[in-house]
Amino acid sequence: MKVRDLMTRDVQVVSPNDTIRRAAALMDELNIGSLPVCDGERLVGMVTDRDITVRATSVGLGPDDATVSSVMTDAPTVCYEDDPMIEVTRVMGDRQIRRLPVIDGQKRLVGIVALGDLATDAKDDAAVHTALDEISQPSQPDR
Template sequence: MQVNEIMTPTVQLADPNMTIRDAARRMRADNIGALPVGENDRLIGMVTDRDIVVRAVAEERAAGNTTVREVMSEGICYCFADDDTEGAAQIMAKHQVRRVPVLNRAKRLVGVVALADLSRAEDEVAQDAMKDIAEPSDKPRR
């Protein structure tokens, strides 16, 4: 099974200069926990609800003055839409993340695949690889 068969295809990019308040409101409105961040037609990071809490709220930073760029996770991992689901699961396990942006071969964002998407896949190999994602790690989660 390919990633494009299970991914969520509708994805909005967050602007790195938007405030974390606006990002959090978008997450609330869309009932999601992460937004890919794009600049100059390139994917430059991800901002999660956890990023906002740990890197801004816990440090008492003002939600109206703190930008997404200041709290986002950089160096993101991704997969391609035509990759198999096992490959996506292995990327998630390796990086201990629960969601991964999906790109087409022109490196344009076309979706997001999440742990929940993999759990619904009827791909036994992907589900086995998925078990590693939930394993505790020394790395901080994104």
């Protein structure tokens, strides 16, 4: 099975120049915790609700002043739509990633694959179980 068989297409995105208020409002509207950041069609980062809280709110940045680019993770881990799902599942587990942007050869965002996609549609239960177990391990402080 390939990533294209499970990924979600037509993903909502934000621009690096959008405010974090706009990103947070879109996350609230869509009931999601992360958004791809695109400059046009090209993926340049990911921003999460945690990024907004930890990198902006905790240091006093205002929601209408701080831009997505100031809190996003640039150079996020990605996969390609023709990657085998078993390999992508391993990467998600190893890096504790719940949602992985899917790009094409020109680094254009074409979709996103989530742990939930694996759990509901994947045929390899052992791989899904392993990924879920690894993703759910407590992370270490980065300081």
